[in-house]
Amino acid sequence: MSEIILMADPRVAAVPVRECGEPLIDVRSSLLVDPRKHRDSDTFHHLRAGVLERLVKAQAHLPGGLRFLVVEGYRPPDLQRRYFDEYAARLRAEHPGWPDERLRSAASRWVSPPEIAPHSAGAAVDLTLADADGRELDLGTPMNATPEDSDGACYTDAAGIGEQARTHRRILGRALVTEGFVNYPTEWWHWSFGDRYWALITGAAGARYGTRSHGAAG
Numbered sequence: 001m002s003e004i005i006l007m008a009d010p011r012v013a014a015v016p017v018r019e020c021g022e023p024l025i026d027v028r029s030s031l032l033v034d035p036r037k038h039r040d041s042d043t044f045h046h047l048r049a050g051v052l053e054r055l056v057k058a059q060a061h062l063p064g065g066l067r068f069l070v071v072e073g074y075r076p077p078d079l080q081r082r083y084f085d086e087y088a089a090r091l092r093a094e095h096p097g098w099p100d101e102r103l104r105s106a107a108s109r110w111v112s113p114p115e116i117a118p119h120s121a122g123a124a125v126d127l128t129l130a131d132a133d134g135r136e137l138d139l140g141t142p143m144n145a146t147p148e149d150s151d152g153a154c155y156t157d158a159a160g161i162g163e164q165a166r167t168h169r170r171i172l173g174r175a176l177v178t179e180g181f182v183n184y185p186t187e188w189w190h191w192s193f194g195d196r197y198w199a200l201i202t203g204a205a206g207a208r209y210g211t212r213s214h215g216a217a218g
Contacts, residue, residue: 044072139188
């Protein structure tokens, strides 16, 4: 298996950002959106304009009767910090002997360090597949399952999932990769374009999108 580069890897933070200035756009007129994140943020259904454009094109590559179900796009920096701190606190309680660097690395399997978070740049989307009636398909674990709660099945290439779920993951990935998205391999649902992680994985000279403030959605 190829090396998994985690968000906490110093190489991610070292990628320069060449902010292109694209606005955050409401995706609900273009894509099916699940409301489960609305209690945490009123801007979860926004993405950078260029990311949304590619996502719509990617959906066209899905087999007939399938479509994307968007669960979360933009995440305000303060919410990102809260998610990271809460998960890190859980890991610290479970592993009190871990040094800070190991704790930070382990936490980044499930939530990015706030200072480089793709969601806070409007460049990442958490999504799954739905049928023509909007019913969510089986992709092996619930959305946002932690490595601990899923026994590692949240990893995109995890071995311990059913064949149907594996097929659905392949369908999802094939459509998104075709339009230039990259996956975070510890989360089958997390895909991004134009952020630091994307730049590192693809070899781009820099990221197109940096962190945006909460009021930047258009």
